Amino acid sequence: MIRHHDCYEVACDTPDCDMWATSEHETPLFDSPEEAIGYVVAAGGSHIDGFLRCHQCAAAHQCEQDGHEWGAGELLPGVSTIRQRCERCLEDRLLAMA
Structure with a gap:
Protein backbone atom coordinates (compact mmCIF):
# COMPACT_ATOMS: atom_id res chain seq x y z
CA MET A 1 0.00 0.00 0.00
CA ILE A 2 1.19 3.52 -0.72
CA ARG A 3 0.07 6.42 1.46
CA HIS A 4 0.61 10.11 0.97
CA HIS A 5 1.76 12.10 4.00
CA ASP A 6 2.13 15.84 4.35
CA CYS A 7 4.99 16.70 6.66
CA TYR A 8 7.41 19.47 7.57
CA GLU A 9 11.19 19.49 7.19
CA VAL A 10 13.44 21.88 9.11
CA ALA A 11 15.93 24.12 7.32
CA CYS A 12 18.11 26.83 8.86
CA ASP A 13 17.29 30.34 7.61
CA THR A 14 20.97 31.34 7.56
CA PRO A 15 22.10 31.60 3.93
CA ASP A 16 24.31 28.71 2.75
CA CYS A 17 23.72 26.66 5.92
CA ASP A 18 22.97 23.00 5.40
CA MET A 19 22.25 22.00 8.97
CA TRP A 20 22.03 18.31 8.06
CA ALA A 21 25.29 18.13 6.03
CA THR A 22 27.37 16.80 8.94
CA SER A 23 24.61 14.74 10.53
CA GLU A 24 24.83 10.97 10.65
CA HIS A 25 21.03 10.80 10.65
CA GLU A 26 18.46 11.36 7.97
CA THR A 27 16.66 14.67 7.94
CA PRO A 28 13.80 14.40 10.47
CA LEU A 29 10.25 15.14 9.36
CA PHE A 30 7.52 16.59 11.55
CA ASP A 31 3.72 16.67 11.68
CA SER A 32 3.49 20.42 12.34
CA PRO A 33 5.59 23.57 12.08
CA GLU A 34 5.42 23.93 15.87
CA GLU A 35 6.87 20.45 16.35
CA ALA A 36 9.70 21.22 13.92
CA ILE A 37 10.50 24.53 15.64
CA GLY A 38 10.42 22.84 19.05
CA TYR A 39 12.93 20.26 17.84
CA VAL A 40 15.38 22.92 16.65
CA VAL A 41 15.05 25.02 19.82
CA ALA A 42 15.45 21.95 22.07
CA ALA A 43 18.67 21.14 20.17
CA GLY A 44 20.13 24.59 20.96
CA GLY A 45 18.85 26.47 17.93
CA SER A 46 16.69 29.57 17.98
CA HIS A 47 13.44 30.87 16.56
CA ILE A 48 13.30 34.64 16.88
CA ASP A 49 10.98 36.90 14.87
CA GLY A 50 10.17 34.04 12.50
CA PHE A 51 13.85 33.40 11.75
CA LEU A 52 14.91 29.80 12.46
CA ARG A 53 18.60 29.07 13.14
CA CYS A 54 20.29 25.73 13.78
CA HIS A 55 22.41 25.44 16.94
CA GLN A 56 25.64 26.38 15.14
CA CYS A 57 24.18 29.45 13.44
CA ALA A 58 22.36 30.49 16.63
CA ALA A 59 25.67 30.36 18.53
CA ALA A 60 27.50 32.33 15.83
CA HIS A 61 24.72 34.94 15.79
CA GLN A 62 24.84 35.27 19.58
CA CYS A 63 28.61 35.84 19.41
CA GLU A 64 28.08 38.50 16.74
CA GLN A 65 25.70 40.27 19.15
CA ASP A 66 27.50 39.80 22.48
CA GLY A 67 31.09 38.90 21.60
Missing part, protein backbone atom coordinates in the same frame (compact mmCIF):
# COMPACT_ATOMS: atom_id res chain seq x y z
CA HIS A 68 32.83 35.55 21.97
CA GLU A 69 33.22 33.61 25.22
CA TRP A 70 36.92 32.75 24.93
CA GLY A 71 38.19 29.77 26.89
CA ALA A 72 41.50 29.52 28.73
CA GLY A 73 43.44 28.42 25.67
CA GLU A 74 46.13 25.86 24.96
CA LEU A 75 49.80 26.30 24.18
CA LEU A 76 50.61 25.03 20.69
CA PRO A 77 53.69 22.76 20.68
CA GLY A 78 56.87 24.12 19.10
CA VAL A 79 55.64 27.72 18.78
CA SER A 80 55.03 30.60 21.16
CA THR A 81 51.34 30.71 20.39
CA ILE A 82 48.20 30.03 22.38
CA ARG A 83 45.01 28.83 20.69
CA GLN A 84 41.77 29.95 22.27
CA ARG A 85 38.36 28.60 21.35
CA CYS A 86 35.02 30.31 21.90
CA GLU A 87 32.97 28.22 24.34
CA ARG A 88 29.77 29.08 22.48
CA CYS A 89 30.44 29.02 18.70
CA LEU A 90 33.79 27.13 18.70
CA GLU A 91 35.60 29.79 16.67
CA ASP A 92 39.39 29.74 17.17
CA ARG A 93 41.87 32.55 17.58
CA LEU A 94 45.64 32.47 17.95
CA LEU A 95 47.48 34.65 20.46
CA ALA A 96 51.23 35.27 20.39
CA MET A 97 52.94 34.92 23.73
CA ALA A 98 55.00 37.82 25.01
